[in-house]
Amino acid sequence: MVPQIRPGQLDDWLQAHAGQQPLVLDVREPLEVQRASVRPQGFELLHIPMNQIPQRLAELDPARPVACLCHHGMRSLQVAMFLARNGFDEVANVAGGIDAWTLERDPDVPRY
Known part of the structure; x- marks a missing residue:
């Protein structure tokens, strides 16, 4: 089972993985990322659309x-489940996605 973390809990997850260079992997389409994106704070942000994950x-x-x-x-x-099946031991899902991110973490991120 992949752990579910809410955007408001992300800081705790990041602290639990301090020193391991945590990554937030945005799997949305490029037009979605243009419309609304998060600002990296204590993590690296990487965008790879969902359909490109297997090849990349x-x-x-x-x-x-x-x-x-x-x-x-x-x-x-x-x-996240795909990554877990492919050898990624420390993988989580940001429950509620960027929509919840706006509500719980950064109201400056536009909702769509």
Whole structure:
């Protein structure tokens, strides 16, 4: 089972993985990222659309903690489960996605 973390809990997740260079993996489409994006604070942000993950898997380090993010949390959950099946031990899903991010973490991120 992939852990579900709310955007408001992300700081705790980041602290739990301090020193391991946590990554937030945004799996939304490029137009969605243009419309609304998060600002990295204490983590690296990488955008790889969901449909490109299998082909670009080698760009990700399975030893690195990864929190997957999408619009509402469904696509990112699928990607997180895929990563977990492919050797990623520290993977989580940002439950509620960027929509919840706006409500819980950064009201400056536009909702769509």
